[in-house]
Amino acid sequence: MEDVVSEVIKRALGESRIFKNREALSSDYVPDRLPHREEYIKKIAELLSPVLRVEKPSNIFIYGLTGTGKTAVVKYVIKRFVEHAEKVGIDVFKFSYVNCRNEDTNYRVLFKIGSDVGVRIPFTGLSVAELHNRLREYVDSKRIVVTIVLDEVDFLVKKVGDDLLYRLTRVNDELRRSKVSIVGITNDVKFVETLDPRVKSSLGEVEIVFPPYDALQLADILRERAALAFRDGVLEDGVVGYCASVAAREHGDARRALDLLRFAGEIAERDNASRVTVEHARKAREELELNAAMEVVRTLPYHSKLVLLSLAIGGGFAESTGSLYLVYRRVCEALGLEPLTQRRVSDLVSELDMLGILTSKVVSRGRYGKTREVALGVDSAAILKVLSSDTRIGEYVKLLKNGRNR
Numbered sequence: 001m002e003d004v005v006s007e008v009i010k011r012a013l014g015e016s017r018i019f020k021n022r023e024a025l026s027s028d029y030v031p032d033r034l035p036h037r038e039e040y041i042k043k044i045a046e047l048l049s050p051v052l053r054v055e056k057p058s059n060i061f062i063y064g065l066t067g068t069g070k071t072a073v074v075k076y077v078i079k080r081f082v083e084h085a086e087k088v089g090i091d092v093f094k095f096s097y098v099n100c101r102n103e104d105t106n107y108r109v110l111f112k113i114g115s116d117v118g119v120r121i122p123f124t125g126l127s128v129a130e131l132h133n134r135l136r137e138y139v140d141s142k143r144i145v146v147t148i149v150l151d152e153v154d155f156l157v158k159k160v161g162d163d164l165l166y167r168l169t170r171v172n173d174e175l176r177r178s179k180v181s182i183v184g185i186t187n188d189v190k191f192v193e194t195l196d197p198r199v200k201s202s203l204g205e206v207e208i209v210f211p212p213y214d215a216l217q218l219a220d221i222l223r224e225r226a227a228l229a230f231r232d233g234v235l236e237d238g239v240v241g242y243c244a245s246v247a248a249r250e251h252g253d254a255r256r257a258l259d260l261l262r263f264a265g266e267i268a269e270r271d272n273a274s275r276v277t278v279e280h281a282r283k284a285r286e287e288l289e290l291n292a293a294m295e296v297v298r299t300l301p302y303h304s305k306l307v308l309l310s311l312a313i314g315g316g317f318a319e320s321t322g323s324l325y326l327v328y329r330r331v332c333e334a335l336g337l338e339p340l341t342q343r344r345v346s347d348l349v350s351e352l353d354m355l356g357i358l359t360s361k362v363v364s365r366g367r368y369g370k371t372r373e374v375a376l377g378v379d380s381a382a383i384l385k386v387l388s389s390d391t392r393i394g395e396y397v398k399l400l401k402n403g404r405n406r
């Protein structure tokens with residue numbers, strides 16, 4: 001008994017046989033080295049270097065797919081500039097890092113900028129215009145360069161429009177002593193096209209595109225992070241390569257590669273293993289994929305859920321959309337719902353196919369003509385479990401199970 005408890009205590013205290021610093025694999029962690037991004041670090045540092053002479057850098061617009069290191073690179077450069085300023089004791093530039101997914105109103109963005117540059121402003125109560133004025137006056141009361149990083153800026157613009165963005169890019173016209181520059185970051189390439197041309201041209205004085213990583217680059221990144229995160233010798237050869245190749249196949253997303261590696265470690269821990277093996281990484285991949293698929297299922301429209309339910313009840317396979325439709329009709333009847341037409345259900349099957357939750361293929365049955373076979377792409381039991389979070393479907397699934405057990 002004693003041993004069991006001390007084991008629990010050890011774990012709760014974070015003493016792990018596997019990890020020495022789990023944090024090093026989390027996505028907010030800014031490592032001291034960013035392999036394969038030296039060129040971008042240098043470029044961005046050079047572009048921002050005018051702040052050291054109290055001059056305004058060009059506005060920069062950075063885009064690239066998710067997990068290509070945009071946030072990590074920019075945070076890294078800022079960190080180094082701030083460290084330099086502290087070391088030599090200069091106070092002529094400020095950085096404000098705003099994540100627009102979290103700060104998604106104009107007020108919140110300005111509030112965050114205010115607190116980063118050191119203006120005291122109330123949480124609420126001011127109008128955005130007033131807030132803007134106070135901020136401007138404060139900044140102009142010194143002689144400084146403020147660089148505002150608007151990360152995931154598409155979130156802000158999609159939610160409240162590009163008004164603030166426009167004002168921020170124009171604020172220098174109203175400043176006499178200080179300067180403001182903007183770094184915009186997004187992973188939504190289409191967003192760039194939707195921007196007002198005036199905003200686009202001033203925000204994108206310099207544009208930088210981050211390319212995806214390939215498998216070898218991802219492996220280098222993982223190896224460095226793994227050395228920080230795992231205890232010596234616990235990582236079996238091949239785990240890093242496996243995680244890197246899985247993530248590279250998807251589009252070179254370093255976050256996904258790191259998540260996979262961390263999760264593999266957690267599974268090893270859960271299994272009380274002394275090493276992290278490729279098998280753990282495989283399991284991690286399966287579980288992550290299943291979770292992602294389940295997230296999609298959870299947010300489907302009701303009748304799409306019913307189509308999945310009908311398929312899952314039939315063991316995850318239907319030999320034609322016609323036979324699937326019959327089950328679907330019975331399900332609707334049992335739930336007291338009006339069924340959609342067979343044609344519509346057939347469309348839903350195609351949509352679910354595109355989402356990767358099921359696969360359908362046309363097969364020829366000789367003189368019976370062609371039919372479309374449908375098969376679930378994920379485990380039936382998992383689907384039933386997720387669908388059961390809807391009370392009515394849950395009741396129905398329970399009834400079916402009891403019926404079968406009897």
Ligand SMILES: Nc1ncnc2c1ncn2[C@@H]1O[C@H](COP(=O)(O)OP(=O)(O)OP(=O)(O)O)[C@@H](O)[C@H]1O
Binds near residue numbers: 026067073186255
């Ligand atoms: N070259 C690299 N070396 C080490 N770690 C990296 C590197 N590139 C990315 N990472 C890590 O991968 C994860 C994702 O990177 P980051 O958050 O910078 O992606 P992003 O391009 O900002 O993605 P998103 O568009 O989704 O915000 C982070 O944990 C980051 O530290």
Ligand SMILES: [Mg+2]
Binds near residue numbers: 070071072151152
């Ligand atoms: Mg980012």
